[in-house]
Amino acid sequence: MSYDAAFERLPINACFDLKGTESALVEWIGAEVLPDFPAEANCCRKADGVSLEHVGPRHWLLQADIDREDDLNGALRPHEAPAEVSIVRISDTMTTFRITGTDAAHVLAIGCPLDLHEAAFPEDAVSFTEFFGQTALARHCVGGFDVSVEQSFGDMMEDYLKRALR
Amino acid sequence: MMLIPCPFCGHRNESEFTYGGPVKPDRPDPNATSDEDWVEYLTTVPNPFGPVQERWWHARGCGTWLTIWRDTRTHDIVEGPSDAE
Numbered sequence: 001m002s003y004d005a006a007f008e009r010l011p012i013n014a015c016f017d018l019k020g021t022e023s024a025l026v027e028w029i030g031a032e033v034l035p036d037f038p039a040e041a042n043c044c045r046k047a048d049g050v051s052l053e054h055v056g057p058r059h060w061l062l063q064a065d066i067d068r069e070d071d072l073n074g075a076l077r078p079h080e081a082p083a084e085v086s087i088v089r090i091s092d093t094m095t096t097f098r099i100t101g102t103d104a105a106h107v108l109a110i111g112c113p114l115d116l117h118e119a120a121f122p123e124d125a126v127s128f129t130e131f132f133g134q135t136a137l138a139r140h141c142v143g144g145f146d147v148s149v150e151q152s153f154g155d156m157m158e159d160y161l162k163r164a165l166r
Numbered sequence: 167m168m169l170i171p172c173p174f175c176g177h178r179n180e181s182e183f184t185y186g187g188p189v190k191p192d193r194p195d196p197n198a199t200s201d202e203d204w205v206e207y208l209t210t211v212p213n214p215f216g217p218v219q220e221r222w223w224h225a226r227g228c229g230t231w232l233t234i235w236r237d238t239r240t241h242d243i244v245e246g247p248s249d250a251e
Contacts, residue, residue: 041174041228056228057174113179127175130182130226 005101007161009154010146012091014069016062016076020085025060028085033075034062042127044139053126055137061126066091094137095154097161100144108145110164114138116145132160168236171246174228186221188212189233217244 018025022037035047037054044053049068053061064072069091078087099107105116111132114121121127126139134157137148149157168180188211196204212218217235224230232247 041176057230059229113181128227128229129178135226 003101003103003107003165005099005103005107005144005165007097007099007107007165009158010096010098012066012094013096014064014066014072015089015091015094016072016078017088017090018060018062018076018085019058019087021058024082024084028081028087029076033072038124043122043124044126045124053139055126055128061137093151094148095151095157096146096148097157098141098144098146099161100141104144107161107164108138108147111160112136112138112147132157168241168243170222170224170232170234171243172224172227172230173232173247174230175224178224178227182224182226184223184225186223186231189219189221213238215239 020028026034026037033050035045035050035052037052037060038045039054041054044051046052049064050072051063053063055061062072062076069089073089076087078089081087101107108114108116108131112129114127114129121138121140123140126137129136129138131138131147131149134149134153139146147157169177170180170183171177190212191207194203194207199207215238217237219233219235221231221233224232234243234247235245236242237244
């Protein structure tokens with residue numbers, strides 16, 4: 001069986017791992033740098049090309065285009081952060097695949113146990129899960145899904161996806 | 167397959183979780199307990215025929231540790247987490 005779907009390997013994004021309470025992070029970073037914090041679990045907020053994803057208790061990922069990495073690094077000042085917050089630049093630790101097409105959800109479902117129905121995983125949803133047995137970050141994109149895995153598993157995931165789409 | 171209720175993510179497939187073992191009784195004071203009770207605490211793992219209290223880690227999810235009551239006969243989760251960390 002072949003699927004009406006395609007995938008591509010995306011260039012890396014600027015990505016920062018933020019841990020701490022919302023108030024402590026806002027106090028350190030400043031509200032003008034960040035989009036509004038998403039109150040709901042496993043959802044994201046976007047503003048001015050920056051996406052803030054609520055992926056765990058007191059745990060967020062801040063993502064933007066890679067050409068904004070230095071600016072964000074300067075604003076976040078990871079190495080000077082107080083003990084109440086943790087900020088780590090993780091841009092080059094993840095490889096992202098974009099799966100698009102009318103069967104994109106079927107392809108994702110081969111290796112991912114998430115309930116991908118719109119009611120359970122809506123447009124602004126983002127969540128850590130597993131994909132072909134590895135920890136992965138799944139989120140919606142236009143016409144499909146983006147799945148990020150640890151960078152060292154990138155080639156293996158590409159091979160899995162090629163086989164899935166045969 | 168079990169769907170485990172994560173307090174942050176909601177119900178998720180058990181494959182996203184790592185088993186953390188049964189909840190053991192509080193550690194007794196080794197200077198105030200008998201040798202038999204101390205050996206019992208150290209070596210006996212709770213394994214009832216029925217509900218058992220267990221720790222699970224949402225390792226491929228939000229990272230939360232949680233405690234549930236699982237019935238070993240049916241795998242039904244008879245009580246969800248109340249102590250999520």
